């Protein structure tokens with residue numbers, strides 16, 4: 001070790017000791033708080049034994065608060081403290097509720113007259129939740145609090161009061177390392193009489209170089225200034241975030257959810273919905289919010305799982321997806337919902353009943369007229385049923401002639417009520433109604449579209465003959481009742497049908513017992529609080545299950561939502577504020593204009609705020625440059641984000657021989673040796689099942705993905721198999737290829753087939769400059 005290194009090491013060790021001492025104090029304080037929380041729970045127990053209603057209510061409130069506090073503290077102990085800022089004196093000397101100075105501008109006298117010396121006036125530590133010392137001094141500031149904003153916002157260009165920004169790495173109770181960035185390198189600042197030390201080369205680079213696993217990590221310790229602006233953007237209206245691959249759109253959207261909850265917990269108790277394109281991306285991102293201390297109020301759902309009971313991960317062929325996603329499906333579904341009334345097994349031609357001993361009959365034309373009258377209304381089909389029933393009874397009553405001899409209105413009403421009851425009780429009437437105006441389910445109507453002739457009728461002048469055939473064929477997976485595997489695009493159709501049909505009346509469920517009804521004795525009283533405690537745990541989960549509307553909706557990869565999916569998502573956020581993140585250059589939807597229109601309709605007249613993220617944190621420059629060749633073809637004129645690092649490792653090109661499987665397997669094996677983390681093998685959708693077989697036995701660090709499944713994911717290394725096959729698979733194929741090429745954090749191997757027209761170096765035609 002040279003003298004310089006030894007000095008560096010000594011500085012590092014000294015700073016670790018400083019941070020360790022602070023972390024020790026924080027833990028000490030946390031332990032005190034846990035004792036307080038446990039004490040509160042104990043206290044609550046005692047109060048319960050008293051059993052008076054007042055004491056009971058107080059105890060419940062305490063149990064609720066204490067149990068929540070305990071679970072937060074316990075879950076957030078890991079990597080609890082991660083940042084620190086050293087600040088100059090603020091302009092006005094006022095302190096906020098977290099004990100920190102509020103001013104963002106530097107006081108006039110904070111910097112010495114020579115312009116190069118200063119004294120650090122305030123040091124703040126930033127962590128996952130805020131902790132106050134016994135004297136209310138801030139030991140840790142919650143990362144979402146206003147006082148923590150300079151930790152993220154400060155840059156050497158616009159440093160504000162920050163002189164040094166430090167990222168602290170810790171595990172459990174041990175500080176493992178610190179990385180500093182100087183925001184005012186021109187200043188020589190002192191803290192408690194000693195010169196401010198600087199350790200390491202900055203935290204961002206350290207974090208970007210780490211190996212990837214199959215779950216996304218939070219970026220709370222290294223959020224960048226342009227990202228922080230999005231995370232803390234005001235909630236109302238719509239926050240739109242654009243930016244190329246790897247700019248942190250998904251990460252930012254998730255941190256924004258945590259921020260919104262922190263900032264207005266009451267409002268967002270109404271739930272935050274995060275809509276993600278694939279189940280793979282859901283499971284990849286699922287851990288981020290719990291790591292930020294937020295669970296329960298945020299539901300992350302794949303777009304194929306937004307409808308209760310539907311769990312779609314099957315993909316339609318691009319041509320079929322294009323039909324099902326288009327808003328042209330809307331009039332087709334409207335007709336199908338009405339047309340499905342005729343689908344009953346054997347719809348009787350006439351209605352025959354016996355009322356008070358007399359035979360009554362309604363002929364086909366009368367029935368058709370009644371149906372037409374009812375269908376003239378706008379209510380959902382299933383909700384029209386009572387009206388249809390009433391009009392049938394009206395017609396039968398008229399036919400019976402029973403009211404003709406009566407003049408007294410009361411008598412007429414009485415006779416009519418008796419008539420209705422008599423007829424309604426009759427099996428013949430009930431059987432007729434069931435067949436003639438059946439209760440329709442969305443699944444059954446969707447399945448009805450599998451009949452090409454019928455669908456041809458419903459789609460006349462809307463879909464072409466070929467489209468009708470493709471649509472009908474794709475739905476043959478379903479049986480008559482609609483049971484069977486759904487595709488992702490079927491789910492939005494189901495949701496639309498649900499609206500068109502309305503909920504069929506549900507059989508009555510017994511009312512859930514209210515615990516207060518059971519307060520009959522002391523024994524019951526004591527179990528009440530215990531139940532409350534249990535309930536609190538299940539509450540969030542239950543709320544989520546029951547919820548169909550949310551207070552905030554976050555749409556990730558918004559460029560991929562089809563018009564029909566936009567309608568489905570919009571229904572879940574009618575009164576919501578929105579965050580919409582996406583990148584048009586990565587859109588797999590063939591008609592961006594149609595999608596933009598649907599998006600405008602979904603977001604309505606809400607005010608919009610737009611942000612653009614400009615730095616690619618995922619791909620090294622070598623990979624980003626290659627991908628930008630495809631971007632130029634896919635979206636001429638669109639700028640690629642700036643890659644923030646370079647690895648010196650160029651992408652590799654291989655040409656597959658006769659045995660594609662062997663070539664891909666060999667490429668994957670080599671990458672597994674070269675990186676510590678994950679390897680993704682991206683193939684055209686048509687090959688995804690096959691590709692899984694190619695990698696059999698290589699372990700769980702490597703996965704095979706269809707091109708559409710790669711959305712939003714990242715791997716240490718990727719193999720992209722036959723760019724031409726991916727690009728040719730759909731009208732949006734070039735954009736899908738751009739997605740595939742931008743998944744790797746370290747290494748990329750491209751395996752070309754003959755269709756790729758590789759040059760002598762194996763570079764496919766589509767990837768050449």
Ligand SMILES: Nc1ncnc2c1ncn2[C@@H]1O[C@H](COP(=O)(O)OP(=O)(O)OP(=O)(O)O)[C@@H](O)[C@H]1O
Pocket residue numbers: 204207208217218219222223224227243244245246247248249250251252583586617618711712713714742
């Ligand atoms: N400030 C940051 N600090 C550390 N890592 C970051 C930061 N911002 C983004 N990253 C990392 O960069 C990678 C890309 O982020 P993310 O997946 O959110 O990007 P994206 O814009 O959604 O990409 P895509 O459009 O390709 O899906 C992730 O590994 C993320 O953790």
